[in-house]
Amino acid sequence: MLNGDNMAGAVLSGAALGASDFANAGLAGARLIGAEISRTRFDGANLMKADFSKATGWRTSFAGANLQGANFTLADMSRTNFAKALLTGASLSKSEFNRSDFSGADLSGADLSKSELARISFQNAKLSGANMSYSNLSRSDLGTADLKGVNLTGSYLFLTRLGAADLTTTTGLTQNQIEIACGTSQTKLPSGLTRPASWPCSGSETED
Template identity: 40%
Template sequence: MLAAFALVGAAALAPLRPAMAADCGATAAPGLDWSDCSKRNIMIPGSELEGAKLYSTDFAVTDLSNSNLKSADLEKATLVRASLAGARADKANFSKVEAYRSNFAGISAEGANFANAELQRANFGDAKLTGANFEKAELGRADFDKAVLTGVRFSLANLSRADLSQATFGGPLVFDHAFMYLTRIEGLDLSAAQGLEQAQIDLACGDANTKLPAGLKAPAGWPCPPDDRDN
């Protein structure tokens, strides 16, 4: 009897295992589970990964260009120097990813979540990011050349030296408490932007064509010298 109770007690203390473990050897397919798997430095462009579970997956230096990542969960995934160029990732979860120098050029990530992501020097050229959330993201030197940023939230994000100057948007951007040291906003119409304060504008790089919300004014230091913008 005591032995039986001991077995029951040991079972109760044993860690619970997920009902289904990740299948790291599976071929890319919608809804698969590659959580915590290593898919590092491989070529898998055009993969069908819609709704896939990619939590903490290592995709460093991997080619995922033109892949379908709609509604995929990539929270805490490693995407350092990975290519997601041309991928479809609407409503995907990129929160807390590590994606230094990653290529998101031409990605469609409307409604995607990039909160708390590490995106320093990431390339978002021509990306469609309507409604995306970059709250608390690290975006130092990120490039948004010709990206569509309608309704994007940059609350508490680090936009130090990021380039928004050639971005387009048809609705307000949210900048409350964003760090905008030398953020390039030349030529942008930010008159409807939300959360912008004079202290942020004083740090940023605008020009005579930058339109600001009512009550804010261009600092005497605009435009920034070329060496400040490019270094």
Template identity: 40%
Template sequence: MGVAAGFGVLALGAVFLLGPGITVSHAADCGNVAAPGLDWSGCSKTNIMLQTSDLQGANLVGAHFDSTDLSDADLTSANLEKATLVRAWLKNAKADGANFAKIEAYRSDFSNASANNVSFANAELQRAEFAGAQLNNADFQKAELGRADFDKALLTGANFSFANLSRATLNGAVMEGPTSFGGAFMYLTRIEGLDLSKAGGLQQAQINLACGDNTTILPSWLKAPSAWPCPPDEKD
């Protein structure tokens, strides 16, 4: 009893030594089932089926969802910063206001997702699929988007500043208001038929690298290069 009491006093003393206002971080709820607001930060959830899961407002920072099916899931306002979503499925997901900054999502599928007002800043999104997605006011600053597909995506107000858009497919996207391309790398970016009349930050050097045609609408201060149209892109 004396030894036990001694340990109790030591434990109590340790709590007080932490000082006022200092809290000990709790472990993530990795064993819990998907639910709004849960904490899966740093958890491994790879190669599983999470379709239609409700993860509204969840803390998913640094979580691993590689090859996981999140189709039709609700990720509204969830925080997925630095999460990995390589080859993950997010078709038809609801993700308005979510944070996807610094994610690794090579070959991920966001087709037909609702992802307005989201952040993909500094994200790795090579060959990601965004066809038909709602991405109004999305932030793609400094994102890696090589060969990403934005066919029929809604991109009004999106920010591609300093993003790598090499060989990305933007033709077929809808931009009904200002969209920023300041400093974006647009080597062989497909912009055939795209209305860029309201785009901001575009420079002639970017247009000279891109692939448009006589249906591409450019801002008044830019002109179509004589090299247009480009040959068909070789898919590999």
């Protein structure tokens, strides 16, 4: 097991770190480019501006971690736990996060463009100013997320759960995207868009 109270700036690129324990470690600015970190624990760790680009981390846990300005470009972090993590200004572009948990996470100003974000929980997440353009958000839950100023240009919203989401200040949203999503009478739409007759979706359509 690799661990340490202060490993700031550590170079771990390409390392095999699966099932390691870095909980509460100081890893600010660490380089883990292309590292294998599946099932590794980074709970509560300081990973500010850490570089996880091209890393693989299935079922990894970043719960409560500081990931401000971190880089996950081209990473595969499917089924990973980001609950209550701080991801402001982070780059999660062109990556896979399918079936991950971002509940309570702060993704304000983060770049999630062109990423696989299917079946994700964004419950109570802060996404203010985030770029989610051309991302796949099918069957994900945005119903209680803060979506102020989110860029949804070209994003795929097939059966995306909108619930009580306020979409009035989002950008790039079209009627075609709304037609395939799953909203309710509480969903607030941008000016010019109308609530589809198919809303709300049946429970069977929104199950994982």
